Amino acid sequence: MRSISAVWVALLISTSAAAQGEATLPSWNDGPTKRAIVEFVGAVTNEDSPSYVPPEKRIATFDNDGCLWAEKPLYFQLIYSVDQVRQMSDAHPEWATTEPYKSAIAGDLNSLLETGAEGLSKIVVASHANITADEFARSVRKWLAEARHPETGRAYDEMIYQPMLELLAYLRANGFKTFIVSGGGIDFMRVFAEETYGIPPEQVIGSSIEAKFEMRDGIPTIVKLPGGLFVDDKVGKPVGIYQHIGRRPLFAAGNSDGDLAMLQYTTIPRSEMDASRRFGLIVHHTDSEREWAYDRDSHVGRLDKALAEASERGWTVVDMARDWARIFPEKN
Amino acid sequence: MRSISAVWVALLISTSAAAQGEATLPSWNDGPTKRAIVEFVGAVTNEDSPSYVPPEKRIATFDNDGCLWAEKPLYFQLIYSVDQVRQMSDAHPEWATTEPYKSAIAGDLNSLLETGAEGLSKIVVASHANITADEFARSVRKWLAEARHPETGRAYDEMIYQPMLELLAYLRANGFKTFIVSGGGIDFMRVFAEETYGIPPEQVIGSSIEAKFEMRDGIPTIVKLPGGLFVDDKVGKPVGIYQHIGRRPLFAAGNSDGDLAMLQYTTIPRSEMDASRRFGLIVHHTDSEREWAYDRDSHVGRLDKALAEASERGWTVVDMARDWARIFPEKN
Numbered sequence: 001m002r003s004i005s006a007v008w009v010a011l012l013i014s015t016s017a018a019a020q021g022e023a024t025l026p027s028w029n030d031g032p033t034k035r036a037i038v039e040f041v042g043a044v045t046n047e048d049s050p051s052y053v054p055p056e057k058r059i060a061t062f063d064n065d066g067c068l069w070a071e072k073p074l075y076f077q078l079i080y081s082v083d084q085v086r087q088m089s090d091a092h093p094e095w096a097t098t099e100p101y102k103s104a105i106a107g108d109l110n111s112l113l114e115t116g117a118e119g120l121s122k123i124v125v126a127s128h129a130n131i132t133a134d135e136f137a138r139s140v141r142k143w144l145a146e147a148r149h150p151e152t153g154r155a156y157d158e159m160i161y162q163p164m165l166e167l168l169a170y171l172r173a174n175g176f177k178t179f180i181v182s183g184g185g186i187d188f189m190r191v192f193a194e195e196t197y198g199i200p201p202e203q204v205i206g207s208s209i210e211a212k213f214e215m216r217d218g219i220p221t222i223v224k225l226p227g228g229l230f231v232d233d234k235v236g237k238p239v240g241i242y243q244h245i246g247r248r249p250l251f252a253a254g255n256s257d258g259d260l261a262m263l264q265y266t267t268i269p270r271s272e273m274d275a276s277r278r279f280g281l282i283v284h285h286t287d288s289e290r291e292w293a294y295d296r297d298s299h300v301g302r303l304d305k306a307l308a309e310a311s312e313r314g315w316t317v318v319d320m321a322r323d324w325a326r327i328f329p330e331k332n
Numbered sequence: 333m334r335s336i337s338a339v340w341v342a343l344l345i346s347t348s349a350a351a352q353g354e355a356t357l358p359s360w361n362d363g364p365t366k367r368a369i370v371e372f373v374g375a376v377t378n379e380d381s382p383s384y385v386p387p388e389k390r391i392a393t394f395d396n397d398g399c400l401w402a403e404k405p406l407y408f409q410l411i412y413s414v415d416q417v418r419q420m421s422d423a424h425p426e427w428a429t430t431e432p433y434k435s436a437i438a439g440d441l442n443s444l445l446e447t448g449a450e451g452l453s454k455i456v457v458a459s460h461a462n463i464t465a466d467e468f469a470r471s472v473r474k475w476l477a478e479a480r481h482p483e484t485g486r487a488y489d490e491m492i493y494q495p496m497l498e499l500l501a502y503l504r505a506n507g508f509k510t511f512i513v514s515g516g517g518i519d520f521m522r523v524f525a526e527e528t529y530g531i532p533p534e535q536v537i538g539s540s541i542e543a544k545f546e547m548r549d550g551i552p553t554i555v556k557l558p559g560g561l562f563v564d565d566k567v568g569k570p571v572g573i574y575q576h577i578g579r580r581p582l583f584a585a586g587n588s589d590g591d592l593a594m595l596q597y598t599t600i601p602r603s604e605m606d607a608s609r610r611f612g613l614i615v616h617h618t619d620s621e622r623e624w625a626y627d628r629d630s631h632v633g634r635l636d637k638a639l640a641e642a643s644e645r646g647w648t649v650v651d652m653a654r655d656w657a658r659i660f661p662e663k664n
Contacts, residue, residue: 056532133574134602177534190578200388201578202509202535213570213593220597222574238545242465242554244576246522246533261545265552270466 025170026325027163033323036316037167040279044250045174051277053250055175060251061241061262062168064182064189064206066301067255067283068197070159072292073150074109075300077188078120080143082112084127101126113299121229128185129209129226132216136224140191154331157192162329164283167253168197176251179203181240183233183258187224205244207232233258238265253281260306267313280315282306287321357502358657359495365655368648369499372611376582377506383609385582387507392583393573393594394500396514396521396538398633399587399615400529402491404624405482406441407632409520410452412475414444416459433458445631453561460517461541461558464548468556472523486663489524494661496615499585500529508583511535513572515565515590519556537576539564565590570597585613592638599645612647614638619653 028034043051065071085104095101100119103111144157168178186206193199210228232240238261252266267278285294295303310317360366375383397403417436427433432451435443476489500510518538525531542560564572570593584598599610617626627635642649
């Protein structure tokens, strides 16, 4: 029996090292942020702790834009939409003289932004609706393979935060189920979330439009329709979590006021008797050298109210410049 | 090293016995139905098989009413709704003289059914909307604990099919992720699906209404609203699968024409090059002794077109009287 025990001891040691050893979150600098994460995960996974939470309730939700990947100079999905509108413009000669298409085709992002939410939604609808789900996924996949970020030259799915990849893996190694809960499009993110983040499509929640099912030439087909927009942002995030997950997260991470309601929903006790521990994380973009520094005055990822509420609520704020040893992964 | 190998051999044998041994699907009689299931699962989980499917793509979707639990004399959720309307009637004196409430309060189910889809939807809205998500869940939990089936005297969550419980467990033991995809209400089913079927809330898909998030006296609250009905039935099922799961199932089980589109979406190849194996299962209610026998002429769970299409599509049809050694689990 001694050698059998030795096998188990070896297995336990290697599991323990992977989950809690020196290699934990290697791209996070030692300091209060990393310590707060590791302490929390230790408490809720320790069966002897009063804060213990069984695995099926270890739900962790992550915003995507500005939290798992970058969002400057513009939400990447909007860049995709503009690229699609430019490619489709030959078939739409009327766009040459009509906003917001005219500015999109000209690549004039400032004028495009001036068309506001109404203009931007037209660009998104033109590129996301009246197309089958399979065609849309192929289009996004092709774009990710070919398009490059204007400032770094990286593929957009390499503009991801190495410390957050490690945090996702660390939580999963500790029995958490990781979800994306983003204002981004649900089926845009599903194209790359599994390969990029290890998050399967069924754990991606985002903004959506209606869809219908039909048989086309004998092939079962899902078609994306222009109506029925659900915006999975701000107060839409707890609704998206409720509709898709059906229980309250144990851990939520975001970076902007779009995540405020999700952080509140996750962390605020529902009654005076609720003493369960919860974790709220805000990624604060403070690193103008290695990434971008922005918060209250940014047109993307504005962070104002959520930052003001962080200390009152006990949310942990990541100072990217201080807390992260590196920003992006090694280039492929 | 010999004793280490012995450990692995022992582990492999025990896994194999659990997954494929004599105890497989004990409430399924030996015959073509059980053999078809076991053969399919063996083929898609065998790495040396040309039909091998990696675990992340082993998605199995199950209808609920008439597939995992019974649906006679009436969908159980409708019985819940009627019970709620009766309880609420003191606060709504106008209901005493207004249909469909009048028939519901009188317990006159035949008259209630004559009010049609419009009448029934009013009963559902009265009992499901303008209530917080937490209040709704508590109400369903209380009803399940107290209400009893009019013919069997069982609790409704004991009117479940033992062979289907075994099938769910068998698929999960073989790396499948099991989902409910039902015309029933998503948050009605989530109250009991985890304990009853081992299916966590995030893997339950169903019909839904809108919801909103708000802070009530400082407590984050989800409120169910009367609008925005999504009907997760018929052509709505592939749409629900697309929106919630984001990939095509490998295995789908249903029992009525409400499941036809889901079975088509799951099993029909998308191109001539698609030679992947898929499994469609139809539970045919043929047992008037131990359960109920019905198909084409039933007002609940009508099975007509899907049964006619089964042989053409290669779907496996369960003959409950022939294939199932028992129907319901032992009573608690």
